[in-house]
Amino acid sequence: MADTETQREAVLAAIDAVAERLSAEKSYLTDLDSAIGDADHGANMSRGFGAVAEKTDELDGDIDDVVKTVGTTLISEVGGASGPLYGGSIMFASQELEGGITAETSVAFAEAYLDKVQDRGDAQIGSKTMVDALTPAVHTFKKSIEQDDLPPLTALAKAVDAAERGVNFTVPLKAKKGRASYLDWRSVGHQDPGATSTLFIMEELLDVASEHLEGETDVDATSPEAVEREAE
Amino acid sequence: MADTETQREAVLAAIDAVAERLSAEKSYLTDLDSAIGDADHGANMSRGFGAVAEKTDELDGDIDDVVKTVGTTLISEVGGASGPLYGGSIMFASQELEGGITAETSVAFAEAYLDKVQDRGDAQIGSKTMVDALTPAVHTFKKSIEQDDLPPLTALAKAVDAAERGVNFTVPLKAKKGRASYLDWRSVGHQDPGATSTLFIMEELLDVASEHLEGETDVDATSPEAVEREAE
Amino acid sequence: MVGLVVVSHSAKAAEGICDVAAEMGSAEAEIVAAGGDEDGSIGTSAPRIQDAIEQARDDDGVVVLVDLGSAVMNTELAIEMLEAEDDDVRIADAPILEGTLNAAVNAAGSKATLESVVEAAEDAREYRKLN
Amino acid sequence: MVGLVVVSHSAKAAEGICDVAAEMGSAEAEIVAAGGDEDGSIGTSAPRIQDAIEQARDDDGVVVLVDLGSAVMNTELAIEMLEAEDDDVRIADAPILEGTLNAAVNAAGSKATLESVVEAAEDAREYRKLN
Ligand SMILES: Nc1ncnc2c1ncn2[C@@H]1O[C@H](COP(=O)(O)OP(=O)(O)O)[C@@H](O)[C@H]1O
Ligand SMILES: Nc1ncnc2c1ncn2[C@@H]1O[C@H](COP(=O)(O)OP(=O)(O)O)[C@@H](O)[C@H]1O
Ligand SMILES: [Mg+2]
Ligand SMILES: [Mg+2]
Ligand SMILES: [Mg+2]
Ligand SMILES: [Mg+2]
Numbered sequence: 085m086a087d088t089e090t091q092r093e094a095v096l097a098a099i100d101a102v103a104e105r106l107s108a109e110k111s112y113l114t115d116l117d118s119a120i121g122d123a124d125h126g127a128n129m130s131r132g133f134g135a136v137a138e139k140t141d142e143l144d145g146d147i148d149d150v151v152k153t154v155g156t157t158l159i160s161e162v163g164g165a166s167g168p169l170y171g172g173s174i175m176f177a178s179q180e181l182e183g184g185i186t187a188e189t190s191v192a193f194a195e196a197y198l199d200k201v202q203d204r205g206d207a208q209i210g211s212k213t214m215v216d217a218l219t220p221a222v223h224t225f226k227k228s229i230e231q232d233d234l235p236p237l238t239a240l241a242k243a244v245d246a247a248e249r250g251v252n253f254t255v256p257l258k259a260k261k262g263r264a265s266y267l268d269w270r271s272v273g274h275q276d277p278g279a280t281s282t283l284f285i286m287e288e289l290l291d292v293a294s295e296h297l298e299g300e301t302d303v304d305a306t307s308p309e310a311v312e313r314e315a316e
Numbered sequence: 317m318a319d320t321e322t323q324r325e326a327v328l329a330a331i332d333a334v335a336e337r338l339s340a341e342k343s344y345l346t347d348l349d350s351a352i353g354d355a356d357h358g359a360n361m362s363r364g365f366g367a368v369a370e371k372t373d374e375l376d377g378d379i380d381d382v383v384k385t386v387g388t389t390l391i392s393e394v395g396g397a398s399g400p401l402y403g404g405s406i407m408f409a410s411q412e413l414e415g416g417i418t419a420e421t422s423v424a425f426a427e428a429y430l431d432k433v434q435d436r437g438d439a440q441i442g443s444k445t446m447v448d449a450l451t452p453a454v455h456t457f458k459k460s461i462e463q464d465d466l467p468p469l470t471a472l473a474k475a476v477d478a479a480e481r482g483v484n485f486t487v488p489l490k491a492k493k494g495r496a497s498y499l500d501w502r503s504v505g506h507q508d509p510g511a512t513s514t515l516f517i518m519e520e521l522l523d524v525a526s527e528h529l530e531g532e533t534d535v536d537a538t539s540p541e542a543v544e545r546e547a548e
Numbered sequence: 549m550v551g552l553v554v555v556s557h558s559a560k561a562a563e564g565i566c567d568v569a570a571e572m573g574s575a576e577a578e579i580v581a582a583g584g585d586e587d588g589s590i591g592t593s594a595p596r597i598q599d600a601i602e603q604a605r606d607d608d609g610v611v612v613l614v615d616l617g618s619a620v621m622n623t624e625l626a627i628e629m630l631e632a633e634d635d636d637v638r639i640a641d642a643p644i645l646e647g648t649l650n651a652a653v654n655a656a657g658s659k660a661t662l663e664s665v666v667e668a669a670e671d672a673r674e675y676r677k678l679n
Numbered sequence: 680m681v682g683l684v685v686v687s688h689s690a691k692a693a694e695g696i697c698d699v700a701a702e703m704g705s706a707e708a709e710i711v712a713a714g715g716d717e718d719g720s721i722g723t724s725a726p727r728i729q730d731a732i733e734q735a736r737d738d739d740g741v742v743v744l745v746d747l748g749s750a751v752m753n754t755e756l757a758i759e760m761l762e763a764e765d766d767d768v769r770i771a772d773a774p775i776l777e778g779t780l781n782a783a784v785n786a787a788g789s790k791a792t793l794e795s796v797v798e799a800a801e802d803a804r805e806y807r808k809l810n
Binding site: 556557558559560561562563564565567568571583590614615616617620639641642643644645646649672673675676677678 | 687688689690691692693694695696698699702714721745746747748751770772773774775776777780803804806807808809
């Protein structure tokens with residue numbers, strides 16, 4: 085386990101990286117949402133994480149408090165469904181990080197986050213929501229750590245790959261939850277915005293983790309999925 | 317049948333009398349509506365007939381056109397349920413007066429008016445609406461003219477008495493139509509505003525008719541119901 | 549395209565419902581608010597509804613969403629007062645906000661018909677909000 | 680008295696619905712609008728809803744009426760974030776305008792309870808507008 089200062093630095097760096105990425109993807113996410121929603125997911129997410137990033141100097145206290153503040157800030161700043169889903173779930177799951185960030189607490193955080201998203205939104209796998217990216221990612225992360233004893237960074241890289249498959253999987257599905265479900269058959273053939281932003285956030289987490297966690301090599305080149313994707 | 321000029325004068329006088337009466341009863345009607353509705357029936361009715369009364373110099377053309385304009389003006393000016401019910405039904409029934417006002421066309425007008433109110437509002441007798449005043453009034457009027465060969469003024473006086481019984485009948489009923497129906501059991505024990513305004517209008521029509529129709533004595537003293545009521 | 553008219557006793561409610569519906573991927577649909585009485589206070593007005601229907605109307609007809617009883621009566625009266633044939637104007641028996649959203653989404657679809665829009669609006673009666 | 684909160688994606692719709700409900704002989708009832716997101720545009724906001732619940736709340740509890748899915752999620756979150764015990768705050772599974780009217784009328788009655796108000800709101804699902 086990295087020391088607390090390193091962890092805090094990593095978390096703050098992750099916030100900045102996510103905020104920057106979502107701002108860069110703002111119009112892409114909005115385009116996705118305009119096809120099957122109300123064209124605001126890009127604005128919602130970049131406004132939300134932008135507000136968090138502006139608070140980074142206020143973010144002291146323990147790691148779990150910092151992460152909790154990320155959640156409450158998103159709750160206040162994001163008007164759409166993603167506000168309670170991202171913000172509420174981060175707020176709830178933050179308590180798993182009371183002891184700091186370890187492989188174990190990361191798994192607990194991921195599981196609590198997924199539970200809360202499912203509980204709040206009542207979406208199943210295949211409902212064409214962020215749950216489709218999140219579920220395989222969390223399952224893969226947990227299995228990689230707990231069953232396969234893989235190093236956290238490798239586990240996270242596998243999780244990112246799983247999320248990406250989940251995002252692709254949303255395309256051919258008919259939406260059963262959220263605004264897109266109003267479109268019924270017309271939602272088929274479009275990629276879910278919330279699943280996509282979930283992937284983007286995970287990609288940034290992986291990036292920042294790679295830079296901040298010691299004792300791991302760069303997984304981009306060595307994880308089996310990265311290799312596979314390279315070969316495609 | 318009175319000549320057209322007398323008829324027009326009678327109609328204009330009736331408009332003024334009704335407007336004045338409803339303005340005088342404004343707060344009473346509003347009190348009734350505040351118990352089981354939204355406290356605007358007095359305002360609705362006096363605004364509506366007030367607007368008609370202000371138009372009396374524009375009201376030329378045949379009797380049926382004059383009456384039709386009464387209806388369309390009420391439609392424009394009365395915001396509540398009574399707008400389409402009073403205004404729409406007067407507009408519709410006005411065509412029965414194409415040949416001017418006779419005992420026959422008055423019955424036809426009254427029947428058409430009742431039909432339209434029932435059709436528009438889907439209220440039955442006992443739904444605690446204006447229909448409870450209107451139905452016995454129209455039935456009595458028709459029977460008095462067609463079966464009993466009573467003079468029109470006597471028939472109208474009997475109709476007014478029937479309407480009054482209808483108004484009293486609304487008190488113990490539970491409302492099944494209109495806003496009052498939202499109150500369910502709490503509507504029991506209150507007098508229906510629309511039935512009451514129906515009675516007031518009919519009382520004014522009787523008054524004006526008594527003054528303008530020749531060959532009839534003052535019915536207030538001679539109709540059996542008036543005598544009965546006197547005795548109470 | 550099938551037009552929509554939203555008849556509420558409140559002008560604000562009618563406009564707000566139109567705003568929410570306009571976000572549902574159906575900015576193209578013609579959704580006209582007809583709320584409040586002649587002078588904008590709580591009530592409904594047949595002439596206002598008539599104007600709104602005429603504004604929302606094109607070749608495919610109009611579906612009207614209503615709130616309380618007198619909104620229905622004034623809408624029926626407005627339809628009777630229309631100059632042209634009125635068999636392309638239908639009142640949906642649906643909750644006003646939920647029905648308008650469903651109808652707006654349906655109307656924006658390429659296969660929309662007057663019937664499908666009415667049906668979509670009325671399907672909103674079955675819509676459950678809690679799990 | 681049981682309080683009411685109206686959560687719509689549109690601030691205008693929420694206010695308009697409260698206006699119509701206030702006319703239903705229930706001017707005494709506490710009916711609070713919580714529409715729109717933080718800056719008043721289309722959306723919902725858990726903190727705004729939380730404030731509205733706190734404002735509408737007295738001894739007899741609060742019933743919340745909602746429009747779309749994310750209104751439900753933000754209301755649930757708002758309820759979780761309340762300081763005090765939250766078992767006197769209930770979300771009605773009802774059409775928002777029709778449910779609010781029914782609930783407002785019921786809440787104004789002397790026999791009203793949290794249960795009766797929720798039930799009145801949910802009864803609005805059965806309300807038919809056409810004959
Ligand atoms: N009930 C739900 N469960 C899980 N995810 C949901 C649910 N409803 C919506 N979402 C997610 O939220 C995304 C849309 O978020 P956003 O556009 O910010 O909110 P809104 O739909 O309120 O405008 C969807 O793409 C979907 O992934
Ligand atoms: N469906 C209906 N059929 C017949 N009469 C009705 C109906 N609905 C309401 N009314 C009458 O209208 C009266 C209320 O009129 P008013 O207060 O002017 O309208 P609103 O109820 O819209 O405020 C009621 O007292 C009742 O007599
Ligand atoms: Mg959206
Ligand atoms: Mg949105
Ligand atoms: Mg009234
Ligand atoms: Mg009224």
